Amino acid sequence: MLRKEQNDLLTQTGPGTPAGRLFRSYWIPALLAEELPENDCPPVRVKLLSERLIAFRDSTGRYGLMDEFCAHRGVSLWFGRNEDCGLRCPYHGWKYDATGQCIEVPSEPEASGFAGKIKLKSYPLIARGGVLWTYMGDPAAAPPEPEWEFITVAPAQTYTSKRVQESNWLQAMEGGIDSSHVSFLHRGDLNSDPLFKGAKGNQYNLSDSRPVFEVVESPGGLYIGARRNAEDGKYYWRITQWVMPSFTMIAPRGNHSVHGHFWIPIDDENCWAWSFDYHPIRELTPAELAAMRDGKGIHVRTEPGGYRPIANKDNDYLIDRAAQKAGRTFSGVEGIGMQDASLQESMGPLVDRTRENLVSTDNGIIMARHRLLKAVKALVDKGVVPPGVASEHQKVRSAVIVLPPDQPFKEGAKEAMIARPSVAPASV
């Protein structure tokens, strides 16, 4: 249960809101690089943190992200002509560069300097690891550029997709750290999904549907350990990483790639679910890439030309009751990503957390909310930089490890939970 005022505080991320200020402390993923594939390509409308923006790539390859609407009479610059190092409004020809600076107002004499007095709000947009990142906070407080391992490995080792999720970011993110649902909702996929099957660890999962959990605060967020019995009295640990505010990294399986998510607010009722898979020491195979593009693992198949899932709430997620009854899927929805999204969207765009009845195994979620609330308060009251901004908080990995029964996983998996170039992930 979360009080209404706390729920509002964490779920509202528009300009001027406390949680909005928190998100504006970080570099966040804004677009896939493929959305702006070449210089002078068509601009793309982007809504982030309840702000309507337009992204474009100019004639020199420079990326711009700025207020979507022309300063003249409010026309959407999505209709704009991307030409000669700027985006020109088709209505009266006002032209803007990648910083949002107006550089031409054809109806005014050039010597008047009028164009120099017009500037749209803009944000930096940088390409890293096939993703375009933006920072929407105070330019004077810009943090170091993102250092997540999935964007620093070679391009052939990593794959990122995104999909629209029609729910608030928090209920989506909370699904990412809710380790206890895996044994139910996704049980049908552990032995069939090409990006999961074959790992020895799957047998521990399937033979013990009641793991014991430990939640430990980390410098950037949380470590959430799920413990099951292994051989010789040892424990099999699956350790999820959560880094504030919305990065989650799922424990890997065998030699499969490592994967995780970012949950980024579009507005208060929709978010982007970013999904990445990478392997720290090898290239992804053609079969793996094909499976990811086909919506396997944590990825989903999206509508042609867009990022809305093919299975969505308008078609009841293509629910297959026969598959549910036969046990091929637990909820009747196909694919791990859509199994999560369908249930999270079914809560409504913004779930009423005053009506929840949380239980002991929800402590990961409770602790994440606790840390978010504290970080927001410290940021707003005292200007404290929140966890997750520092580069070292981003150089993390999820891990799977077998440890003696009396050893804290934080200690036993200490090295495994740090991202180190050319070091294999800890996995079973």
Add this chain to the structure above:
Amino acid sequence: MRSESARMTTAAELRFRVQAPNSIGRATMVIALDAASEPFVGRLAQDTEQWHRATFLKAAGDETSLTGFDGRQRRLRDEVNAADQVIMVASAGGQADAAAAIGRASSDRRVTTTALIVGAADASDAEISKTLAQLRPWSLMVVIANSDDYVTDMMTALRV
């Protein structure tokens, strides 16, 4: 199905969610396992209005009883029988061996146990390990919290 009168949830549909209560209160037993955690649990015990469904106790040094913050002895079995959930609080590095008897009694009654290690920010790995080893066998969930205020947030979230 075509016969259904409601489709997937929208913001507009959400206002039709039934507002009747969907749960009744859970009786919660909060136990300080060691001397260092007693003052903290004792402070919680004083807020009888906020935590009116909770019983606050401390380990008594034997395997069959607990002590109330009013100084009265209580039978462990009776207290566990009356509880829906048990929260055990221990300080990092503290002596948490009472967890075994409490955990055993809770397990017999199928009562959920949560263990909280407080004060972890100032504790060494060795101290945390020592306390963890005593709590782990008897807890469905273990939380290692850097700050004590997590406990009140957790109790609120669990509707204590």
